[in-house]
Amino acid sequence: MSSTPITLRPRAEGLAAPLPPLLAEASQLARGVALGEHGRRRPGVGDAFWQYRAAQPGDPARLIDWRRSARSDTHFVAEKEWQAAQSVVFWVNRAQSMQFSSDRNLPTKADRAALLSLAACVLLVSAGERVGLTDMGLRPMRGEMQLGRIADHLTAARGEDYGVPDTNILPRYSRAVFVSDFLTDPAPVEAALATAADRGVKGVLLQVLDPAEEAFPYDGRTVFHSVGGTVEYETRKAGELRERYLARLARRKEQLAAMAELTGWRYHTHHTGDSAASALLWLHTALEGRR
Structure with a gap:
């Protein structure tokens, strides 16, 4: 299932509708x-x-x-x-690796990441907050026009195989949301969180994975290749890789959780086979600072 600006916005608003208005509460901002x-x-x-x-x-x-x-x-x-007004800035990984879906009935990781991010923006704007994307080249803004810009940007194709966090637009004392599968080198994520910490920015790491990436249901002869086609690996015994793969995935999750904890961020994993509404609700409570 792919998204266009015309279809993404109504779906995001529909997802956001059952939830109360989101008021992004930063810990460095006072009550009221x-x-x-x-x-x-x-x-x-x-x-x-x-x-x-x-x-x-x-x-x-x-x-x-x-x-x-x-x-x-x-x-x-x-x-x-x-x-x-509080600014909430999103980095949404839209690289080729995020175009993966293991089943035609499941959305791609990119599609789910875009939907959740825009739905969160709808809630934030309804609460009077400023929102933006780190790679839009514009400061965070309020209003319907900004939501349209974000929808257009989220559905634009990206050519690189793998994406890294962008901190070009990250206002001091704002809040940030990084949405990605986070399956590549964690060093850029660590560097981005260090930059955010230097600017007094707190936020959320939302990891979006396909169910197959969590379960590794492969066996026998299998050819693995990146969505962009730059990496390929063939094995006749894919089942023997499962244990090592799952161990590395567990370590990666532990790394992300530790980096988030160290910088005062929140970390969560969402699977594209699960309810988008439940992920948005988690994001809602995380941005509000509730545990």
Whole structure:
């Protein structure tokens, strides 16, 4: 099953519809959410009162709250909380390796990754958040037009065999979602998470796998080749590879989980044979910071 911008958007909205509006809550942002604007619990420009503090040398007289100061021998400044809409940025692996499906009745990994990512964006935008893709070349934005841009971008073909996380657009203190099979070299993922940590970005690693990649149901003579055709391996005893393959897959999952834990991210595996709604619900709770 392949996607086009016309078909992907309605399916994503249909998947998102049963869930409550998603309010992306970053741990570095303070409580209080109004119309998609989140206080960062730091003094700055905003409408919401944060706290009174004693006036300090150099504070302009216009900042003094004279009503509060009249009740004390000390002058007080009424600080406002710096507010900004939360940005949630997605990296969605759309390389050739993600075009794999072991059964014609199953979506490709790329199709499921695109559907889940756009459905999450629909929920975020409905909550007033800014969303974007790391490789769109545009800063995260709100609104219906942005959802259309994202749908167009998610259905564009990519030529490379394997994809690596893109951190070109990753605003400081934003949230991020990396969606991929994560079956290639984990070093670029580790580097991307280090970059995110340096920018105060927390987020989610969502691993999308085909059921056959989890079970390795192959036996006898088998030819394995990459979707892009650049790698090929033939064996007459595929069944003898199963134990080693499953062990390596388990180690890869452990690596991803450890990297996520180290950087304060969340990690989850989703299979294309499972309900897309359940994966979106997990993503919903992960972005909200609930465990």
